[in-house]
Amino acid sequence: xxTLSVEHLLGIKYLNENDINLIFKTADHxxxxxxxxxxxxxxxxxxTIANLFFENSTRTKLSFELAEKRLSADVINFSAxxxxxxxxxxxxxxxxNILAMKVDIVVMRHGNVGAGVFLSNHVNAKIINAGDGTHExxxxxxxxxxxxxxxxxSVKGKKIVIIGDILHSRVALSNIFALQLQGAQVKVCGPxxxxxxxxxxxxxxxxxxxxxxxEWCDVANVLRVQNxxxxxxxxxxxxxxxxxxxxxxxxxxxxGKKIVIMHPGPINRGVEITSDVADSDQSIILNQVENGVAVxxxxxxxxxxxxxx
Amino acid sequence: xxTLSVEHLLGIKYLNENDINLIFKTADHxxxxxxxxxxxxxxxxxxTIANLFFENSTRTKLSFELAEKRLSADVINFSAxxxxxxxxxxxxxxxxNILAMKVDIVVMRHGNVGAGVFLSNHVNAKIINAGDGTHExxxxxxxxxxxxxxxxxSVKGKKIVIIGDILHSRVALSNIFALQLQGAQVKVCGPxxxxxxxxxxxxxxxxxxxxxxxEWCDVANVLRVQNxxxxxxxxxxxxxxxxxxxxxxxxxxxxGKKIVIMHPGPINRGVEITSDVADSDQSIILNQVENGVAVxxxxxxxxxxxxxx
Amino acid sequence: xxTLSVEHLLGIKYLNENDINLIFKTADHxxxxxxxxxxxxxxxxxxTIANLFFENSTRTKLSFELAEKRLSADVINFSAxxxxxxxxxxxxxxxxNILAMKVDIVVMRHGNVGAGVFLSNHVNAKIINAGDGTHExxxxxxxxxxxxxxxxxSVKGKKIVIIGDILHSRVALSNIFALQLQGAQVKVCGPxxxxxxxxxxxxxxxxxxxxxxxEWCDVANVLRVQNxxxxxxxxxxxxxxxxxxxxxxxxxxxxGKKIVIMHPGPINRGVEITSDVADSDQSIILNQVENGVAVxxxxxxxxxxxxxx
Numbered sequence: 001x002x003t004l005s006v007e008h009l010l011g012i013k014y015l016n017e018n019d020i021n022l023i024f025k026t027a028d029h030x031x032x033x034x035x036x037x038x039x040x041x042x043x044x045x046x047x048t049i050a051n052l053f054f055e056n057s058t059r060t061k062l063s064f065e066l067a068e069k070r071l072s073a074d075v076i077n078f079s080a081x082x083x084x085x086x087x088x089x090x091x092x093x094x095x096x097n098i099l100a101m102k103v104d105i106v107v108m109r110h111g112n113v114g115a116g117v118f119l120s121n122h123v124n125a126k127i128i129n130a131g132d133g134t135h136e137x138x139x140x141x142x143x144x145x146x147x148x149x150x151x152x153x154s155v156k157g158k159k160i161v162i163i164g165d166i167l168h169s170r171v172a173l174s175n176i177f178a179l180q181l182q183g184a185q186v187k188v189c190g191p192x193x194x195x196x197x198x199x200x201x202x203x204x205x206x207x208x209x210x211x212x213x214x215e216w217c218d219v220a221n222v223l224r225v226q227n228x229x230x231x232x233x234x235x236x237x238x239x240x241x242x243x244x245x246x247x248x249x250x251x252x253x254x255x256g257k258k259i260v261i262m263h264p265g266p267i268n269r270g271v272e273i274t275s276d277v278a279d280s281d282q283s284i285i286l287n288q289v290e291n292g293v294a295v296x297x298x299x300x301x302x303x304x305x306x307x308x309x
Numbered sequence: 310x311x312t313l314s315v316e317h318l319l320g321i322k323y324l325n326e327n328d329i330n331l332i333f334k335t336a337d338h339x340x341x342x343x344x345x346x347x348x349x350x351x352x353x354x355x356x357t358i359a360n361l362f363f364e365n366s367t368r369t370k371l372s373f374e375l376a377e378k379r380l381s382a383d384v385i386n387f388s389a390x391x392x393x394x395x396x397x398x399x400x401x402x403x404x405x406n407i408l409a410m411k412v413d414i415v416v417m418r419h420g421n422v423g424a425g426v427f428l429s430n431h432v433n434a435k436i437i438n439a440g441d442g443t444h445e446x447x448x449x450x451x452x453x454x455x456x457x458x459x460x461x462x463s464v465k466g467k468k469i470v471i472i473g474d475i476l477h478s479r480v481a482l483s484n485i486f487a488l489q490l491q492g493a494q495v496k497v498c499g500p501x502x503x504x505x506x507x508x509x510x511x512x513x514x515x516x517x518x519x520x521x522x523x524e525w526c527d528v529a530n531v532l533r534v535q536n537x538x539x540x541x542x543x544x545x546x547x548x549x550x551x552x553x554x555x556x557x558x559x560x561x562x563x564x565g566k567k568i569v570i571m572h573p574g575p576i577n578r579g580v581e582i583t584s585d586v587a588d589s590d591q592s593i594i595l596n597q598v599e600n601g602v603a604v605x606x607x608x609x610x611x612x613x614x615x616x617x618x
Numbered sequence: 619x620x621t622l623s624v625e626h627l628l629g630i631k632y633l634n635e636n637d638i639n640l641i642f643k644t645a646d647h648x649x650x651x652x653x654x655x656x657x658x659x660x661x662x663x664x665x666t667i668a669n670l671f672f673e674n675s676t677r678t679k680l681s682f683e684l685a686e687k688r689l690s691a692d693v694i695n696f697s698a699x700x701x702x703x704x705x706x707x708x709x710x711x712x713x714x715n716i717l718a719m720k721v722d723i724v725v726m727r728h729g730n731v732g733a734g735v736f737l738s739n740h741v742n743a744k745i746i747n748a749g750d751g752t753h754e755x756x757x758x759x760x761x762x763x764x765x766x767x768x769x770x771x772s773v774k775g776k777k778i779v780i781i782g783d784i785l786h787s788r789v790a791l792s793n794i795f796a797l798q799l800q801g802a803q804v805k806v807c808g809p810x811x812x813x814x815x816x817x818x819x820x821x822x823x824x825x826x827x828x829x830x831x832x833e834w835c836d837v838a839n840v841l842r843v844q845n846x847x848x849x850x851x852x853x854x855x856x857x858x859x860x861x862x863x864x865x866x867x868x869x870x871x872x873x874g875k876k877i878v879i880m881h882p883g884p885i886n887r888g889v890e891i892t893s894d895v896a897d898s899d900q901s902i903i904l905n906q907v908e909n910g911v912a913v914x915x916x917x918x919x920x921x922x923x924x925x926x927x
Contacts, residue, residue, distance in 0.1 A: 059406055062407065074657075076684065094676070097677055097904070102653070102684075102908070289409035292410070293410050343720050374694065379692075574707070575707035575715075595714060598718035598719060
């Protein structure tokens with residue numbers, strides 16, 4: 001049987017193209033499963049998964065939980081608020097304690113860049129990175145590519161622009177890696193203060209003019225405006241951001257072609273995107289959410305196949 | 310097969326008498342189920358239910374969760390504290406995101422009047438209102454009526470007085486609708502500042518004298534004193550409330566008949582009701598809690614029958 | 619079939635030696651189960667267990683939850699933060715409400731000494747004490763003894779020193795009762811301000827010199843330094859504590875024999891114990907965690923056998 005080239009899912013940068021194809025092929029199967037009346041398979045009845053979320057998250061945590069339950073895995077939830085982290089325990093000790101209770105896979109969101117990689121070197125379990133600081137968010141990038149492939153037939157050769165706060169976005173970085181691996185062209189668009197200087201070294205062009213960026217692309221992946229970042233250091237106000245980088249129906253209708261609109265959520269309606277755009281037939285935002293469960297089932301399933309039983 | 314006249318359970322005011330009879334007949338069956346050694350039925354193995362609680366709740370949330378698990382549904386819990394609500398996402402977006410993960414039924418508690426109705430107009434899922442602001446709390450009213458029917462044989466023709474803070478109580482309003490629909494007579498009793506003026510327009514008499522109210526009734530449904538409301542605006546002090554509207558054993562024993570005592574909980578012992586009353590054989594308070602699981606199983610089961618599979 | 623002499627697990631002091639032997643024999647079986655590929659048994663499909671944690675806990679709560687799930691029980695979680703406790707409800711009312719929903723076993727952690735005993739006198743359910751104030755933590759003591767038995771063949775005749783803050787430790791007290799019941803010798807070692815005067819009346823010797831304590835013992839059970847207790851009242855500073863009572867590799871290597879190192883967690887690495895000690899082959903810290911699940915499965919299973927079905 002086909003298997004992933006990696007032992008953990010720590011970031012897209014550790015994957016090759018075959019891995020992505022295998023994940024997508026497996027996700028195709030699970031997408032069919034979750035659209036059946038009984039949306040479950042008994043595949044992982046012998047696997048225990050711990051969800052360790054050291055940062056808050058709604059959709060990612062819920063999506064992973066559902067993916068795990070639909071695979072019939074045993075699920076344990078652990079959030080930092082209830083934890084021994086406050087008592088001064090190290091991350092490795094916290095996780096080793098959980099693993100001593102016979103946990104096979106750890107899904108972890110953590111505020112520190114590289115937390116997943118660090119953990120994978122020190123504990124005996126499969127690690128899935130559900131977001132590490134401003135670094136990577138690999139399952140989000142996989143579900144984004146999967147949704148483009150579903151909508152446009154393939155990712156190869158497509159032109160994708162990522163719009164917004166690239167500097168602080170793990171979604172942007174993981175998407176760039178995933179899209180390039182599959183042969184897409186990627187540009188980023190946003191305020192220069194929110195675009196990191198190293199981005200061009202990744203082979204990504206910067207386009208600060210929204211209109212030009214949209215005219216160029218097949219797909220616009222619109223990032224959420226993080227209000228807490230809207231200050232003098234990065235950008236004067238949300239209102240000014242909307243004027244320069246907000247997408248509305250008029251802008252889209254004037255393009256003379258129908259581009260695909262994506263958003264990782266949660267949406268600030270009227271800020272980075274208007275309601276008529278978010279709810280239009282060009283938007284695949286809710287498909288992204290639906291595909292997230294199937295893609296996460298695939299990742300978990302494939303890593304679980306490597307566990308000796 | 311019999312079916313409800315409604316597509317959601319948004320409030321008692323949308324139900325007819327047949328609906329209530331159907332819910333009670335179904336609850337009779339489930340009450341028998343939850344008193345078996347194995348308290349589960351496999352009925353809803355193909356249904357996923359999300360519990361969305363934007364306000365805290367112990368007994369209602371627990372009761373719904375148990376009802377869902379005993380029907381073998383897949384259950385997802387979501388509370389506002391962990392959520393994207395804080396990031397400025399709209400209620401509809403939050404719920405649509407959850408639904409995109411293939412959720413069939415949403416049980417929602419929300420601080421705003423009409424939140425369930427609003428939601429039912431915008432999303433594609435069955436909505437069960439688990440309390441919306443000061444408006445309705447339909448499953449509480451159903452379990453209250455079910456408990457009266459169990460204790461007294463029927464609700465029809467019975468005299469029920471609801472005692473306490475009617476103004477801010479969703480329990481009171483839903484109870485009034487449910488009791489009248491089944492042919493009971495309803496009075497309310499409490500401080501005039503805590504009784505809304507519109508109440509008489511619902512065909513409900515106001516009785517400000519506790520003794521007279523109790524002499525009249527077959528059943529007294531005693532509401533919890535919400536300490537945070539005991540200020541000069543509504544009522545000077547808890548102590549004064551207890552003197553005028555608190556129920557103790559002496560008052561009950563002087564009635565010359567045995568009335569039934571109900572309370573939706575949590576009880577403030579010694580405030581609206583003394584311990585010897587709460588724990589007496591006239592009290593059906595814990596029966597209400599037990600029946601809550603059976604009635605919620607019935608509501609969920611009946612709505613799930615309308616979902617195409 | 620063998621049965622426990624008690625109806626609840628409220629503290630080690632209510633058990634006899636047969637009870638402990640029965641729990642350990644049962645835990646042996648479950649330890650084998652949780653090391654199988656499918657780590658579950660269907661034994662308690664007809665049992666509902668409520669975890670009531672009025673104090674935070676990571677490992678104990680997780681360990682109980684896993685134990686319950688691996689026995690196929692229905693599990694309900696209730697933590698004080700979400701609860702009616704804040705609304706002024708009494709503990710008995712809170713628990714009776716939960717029990718009215720057909721709960722068979724309550725696992726409770728509570729800040730008050732004797733909360734479990736109190737509860738067991740007033741409600742109709744099996745109670746398992748998961749820690750009551752500074753009093754007892756019986757399942758921790760059972761898993762500690764079980765781990766010693768596993769490592770050294772038996773507990774009888776062994777010399778165990780418990781090191782640290784004995785005064786505030788429910789782990790210490792439950793361990794003393796359990797070890798003595800099985801015929802071990804127990805000493806305590808720590809700052810005199812953190813050793814209660816009554817300890818000698820339990821037949822426990824006090825040794826304030828760490829080196830002498832370690833030379834005497836077969837097993838050192840090292841308690842966590844509770845930083846919040848390190849003040850002038852009990853001990854001047856963490857640093858001074860480490861100098862006098864901290865265990866490092868050098869101290870161990872100079873003993874001329876290999877003692878067993880235990881710790882209930884979470885560890886403050888570099889404070890009460892250095893990393894090379896915690897991670898050495900003398901340490902059975904993670905075995906304790908693993909055994910915790912098996913021992914808790916045994917306790918729950920044995921109490922459940924007493925429930926009429």
